[in-house]
């Protein structure tokens with residue numbers, strides 16, 4: 001497990017969430033991350049051999065990634081407790097994954113990956129400087145031709161998540177926020193139903209690293 005310093009505030013919030021709530025009772029819990037799986041699988045079919053799940057937390061996406069016979073799988077999250085849930089669930093298979101504890105806005109380098117996946121992390125970055133740091137890391141991590149799969153709340157999605165304010169996007173606004181080094185290939189809307197039965201509108205976008 002690699003550890004990087006992050007902001008105390010964001011780390012504390014997320015550590016507390018994962019230490020006080022069951023992974024399957026948080027609002028963003030998905031029993032099967034179907035849309036993410038489909039979009040990442042399309043990149044793998046097109047030749048991708050490595051995937052990093054940014055802000056993966058306790059998500060079960062990594063359970064599916066380790067079955068894809070990839071050269072490299074990593075999960076980065078500011079909460080060690082969140083990653084711990086996923087590691088314990090994977091058991092022996094956890095050794096096939098690089099677990100990176102760090103804040104996406106302050107980690108310098110995670111190496112190169114073919115696919116960057118993020119569901120419900122970028123939308124927490126309400127400060128332009130944090131979004132810029134995120135984009136710089138994504139640009140460093142993906143070589144030209146690499147794939148960025150990102151999901152955020154849609155314009156008609158909730159204004160807050162886990163008690164924190166979020167920015168909401170459609171595909172075009174995501175492309176604008178990610179800047180000229182990413183080309184929008186496709187976007188789609190998805191309705192997520194929380195464990196409590198509330199519907200939340202998401203947008204998923206797939207972008208190619210250009211340049």
Ligand SMILES: C[S@@+](CC[C@H](N)C(=O)[O-])C[C@H]1O[C@@H](n2cnc3c(N)ncnc32)[C@H](O)[C@@H]1O
Nearest residue numbers: 014028055056057059077078079103104119120
């Ligand atoms: C809403 S949850 C989504 C978790 C997972 N992607 C999913 O779809 O189930 C947000 C996740 O992002 C992580 N996170 C929040 N801010 C972060 C940051 N600045 N750097 C890295 N991870 C962060 C949290 O710890 C949490 O696991």
